[in-house]
Amino acid sequence: MELKKQDLNVAIVGATGAVGGKILEKLVERQFPAKSIKMLASKRSAGSKIIVEGKNYIVEETVPESFEGIDIAFFSAGGSISQTFAHEAVKRGAIVIDNTSAFRMDADIPLVVPEVNADELNRHNGIIANPNCSTIQMVTALKAIKEKFGINRIIVSTYQAVSGAGAEAIEELSEQSLQMDSRTDIKAVLLPSASAEKHYPIAFNVIPQIDLFDESGYTLEELKMMNETKKIFADEKIAVAATCVRLPVVTGHSESVYIELNREDVSVEDIRSAIKTTPGVVIQDDPSSQLYPMPLYAEGKDEVFVGRIRKDPTQPTGFHMWIVSDNLLKGAALNSVQIAEELIK
Amino acid sequence: MELKKQDLNVAIVGATGAVGGKILEKLVERQFPAKSIKMLASKRSAGSKIIVEGKNYIVEETVPESFEGIDIAFFSAGGSISQTFAHEAVKRGAIVIDNTSAFRMDADIPLVVPEVNADELNRHNGIIANPNCSTIQMVTALKAIKEKFGINRIIVSTYQAVSGAGAEAIEELSEQSLQMDSRTDIKAVLLPSASAEKHYPIAFNVIPQIDLFDESGYTLEELKMMNETKKIFADEKIAVAATCVRLPVVTGHSESVYIELNREDVSVEDIRSAIKTTPGVVIQDDPSSQLYPMPLYAEGKDEVFVGRIRKDPTQPTGFHMWIVSDNLLKGAALNSVQIAEELIK
Known part of the structure; x- marks a missing residue:
């Protein structure tokens, strides 16, 4: 499917969500060649107004006919909405960039981080999947290391922000944060997951x-982290184990990552040099000046930040590092927009 | 050095600190056979009053003569205070249980977690070191696994509470927690470390x-985690790598721990059975009912809680788990009091 390179009609499904709003902002900020941007959401949100750089966008209800004449449709309204409407959009000629987990592991659907596997875009059949936020920042940081030295194994423990669970989770943290002195009495209604039986502060x-x-x-x-990493790296043999943890942070996921390389002759300096070659990855790593990535400072930034790079004390192929990025930007909205940019290159 | 089993004269150095107060509480709660408990601190705090179970304790300034007639002196006022006064206490006949890092790695000073290496108490020369909080909960949880199946390797990423940095760090979190909407403007004065050049929210x-x-x-x-673990397990060959991270949690350290055993034939059930044999370790591990340890619920509890126990997806000897405990109790005050109890057994 070929895409013309300008005057595109774009739709954003999930326009009122945390990620949908960021997609609109990124499209405007990066001057994406859109003739029109249609903001779609549930019937409940229809009629509400979103203002970006002085321009009003009126939210419409998502129906199959919404996608008539649309060239690119960003989906970020949950897996079931994507299941219901993505094929309707494709049928009407749109290319879907889906930010949910609905299609990520389908063998015939590319799962793309442009810095890592943009070539996968050549084989799409109308739907392109955007990986999970915690996966994107990790594979982006590790890509050049893998290419240059080979990675056998990844063990990751995450420190994830509440905005990954949506705008309501931010509200929940906001209210609960005022109750430190009575913290064991805090009532929780959403986290760890709206669909879970029990909720915890x-x-x-x-x-x-x-x-x-x-x-x-x-x-x-x-x-998701374990399976998506294999698919994006196109490496079934890479061993990936993840422990995913939610924290009282608004935005910005952090990851404590351990990797084992194929070779023993690699230094911390070699790792740094490799990482630097990936566009959008920034090294913040100077213990002597207390320079390392932190989510509070990554919020609102497009980059993936890497620091605390050090050799394992005993395993000669092993390295530890600390990877932080804005989960709503590179972890979601920005990566989706970058996929669209790549498509019209 | 033999200790009589009752009518002991006890001193607590660092009486006004977060841990000092907990040591007093635990001594009273556990009915430690103390005839007197002397609360010692800096000159600045002298004269202040601490009330536990209706009884008043007046804080005195720490001077060498404070330890005349003292049988057991708990130190928890920072490494330099221990360096200055611990030997003064020993000289006057006291046994020192030191909760700072001053003496932990001295070859002739036992570093003790009673559930793990109580036998080390037989070789003390007046000073016994209490390990670092994050080390204690990990070795307590892993002790029985190591004994039964052998552990070659540990990779740990921590999620540590601010109370580990003292009472002032709790104040800092309390004030900052009210400023979510202006979070990037928050002023920090203490963390990550009072002695560090830069401070971050x-x-x-x-x-x-x-x-x-x-x-x-x-x-x-x-x-500390890497070296103390080897010393407590009396195993120079065990590989330990740690990434230590501070979070906006008041009390309760969490740890994402990966271990590799000496054997391939061990099941998750075997790991659970082994863990259960250690007194004070509680398994909270039932994904189907969302049962796993969390710091908010570990606060104020004596136990070490273990959950999320699962096999590594590819490494047949590898297991992941999640270990949580109150860093002021088992991580500090309780362990110190348990050492004293062990001494008079």
Whole structure:
């Protein structure tokens, strides 16, 4: 499917969500060649107004006919909405860039981080999947290391922000944060997952559950990181184990990542040099001046930040590092817009 | 040095600190056979009053003569205070249980977690070191696994509470937590470390630095976990790598722990059975009912909680787990009091 390079008609499904709004902002900020941007959401949100750089966007209800004449449709309204409407959009000639987990592991649907596997875009059949936020920042940071030195194995523990669970989770953290002195009495209604049976406070707490559990004892979020990393790297043999954890942080996911290379002769300096070659990845790594990535400072930034790079004390192929990025930007909206940019290159 | 089993004269150095107060509470709660408890602190705090179970304790200034007639002296006022006064106490006949890092790695000073290596108490020369909080909960949880199946390797990423940095750090989190909407403007004065040059907000943030950096690129907190674990397990060959991270949590350290065993034939059930044999360790591990340890619920509890126990997806000897405990109790005050109890058994 070829795409003309300007005057595109764009739709954003999930326009009122945390990520949908960021997609609109990024399209405007990066001067994406859109003739029109249609903001779509549920019937409940229809009629509401979104203002970006002085321009009004009126939200419309998502129906199959919404996609008539649309060239690119960004989906970020949950997996079931994508299941219902993505094929309707494709049928009407749109290319879908889907930010949910609905199609990510379908063998015939590309799962794309442009810095890592843009070539996969050549084989799409109308739908392109945007990976999970915690996966994107990790594979972007590790891509050049993998290419140059080979990576056998990844063990990652995440420190994830509440905005990954949507705008309501930010509200929940905001209210709970005022209750430090009565923290054990805090009422929770949303986290760890709206669809979970039990809810736990996130303020002054740490919840080692993101999304639901699989019968394996891993959560779906952990399995996403494990499976999506293999697909994006096109490497079934790479060993990936994840522990995914939610924290009282508004925006910005952090990751403590351990990797094992194929070779023993690699230095920290070699790792730094490799990482620097990936566009959009920034090294913040100078212990002597306390320079390392932190989510509070990554919020609102497009880059993936890497620091605390150091050799494992005993394993000669092993390295540890700390990777931080804005989960709503490179982890979601920005990556989706970058996919669209790549398509019209 | 033999200790009589009752009518002991006890001193607590650092009486006004977060841990000092908890030591007093635990001594009273556990009916430690103390005839007197002397509360010692800096000159500045002398004269202040601490009330536990209706009884008043007046804080006195610490001077060498404070230890005349003292049988057991708990030290928890920072390494330099221990360096200055611990030997003065020993000289006057006291046994020192030191909760700072001053003597932990001295070869002739036992570093003790009673559930793990109580036998080390037989070789003390007046000073016994209490390990670092993040080390204690990990070795307590892993002790029975190591004994039964052998552990070759540990990779740990921590999620540490601010109370580990003292009472002032709790104040700092409390003030900052009210400023979510202006979070990037928050002023920080203490964390990550009072002695560090730069300070960063902890509310709505994650700081991958605890204590200062070593020239190796690891922090002193990470090196404590790595070195103390070897000493407590009396195993120079065990590989330990740590990433230590501070979070906006009041009390309760969490740890994402990966271990590799000496054997391939071990099941998750075997791991659970082993863990259960250690007194004070509680398994909270049922994904189907969302049961896993969380710091908000571990606060104020004596136990070490373990959950999320699962096999690594590819490494047949590898297991992941999630370990949580109150860093002021088992991580500090309780362990110190348990050492004293062990001494008079």
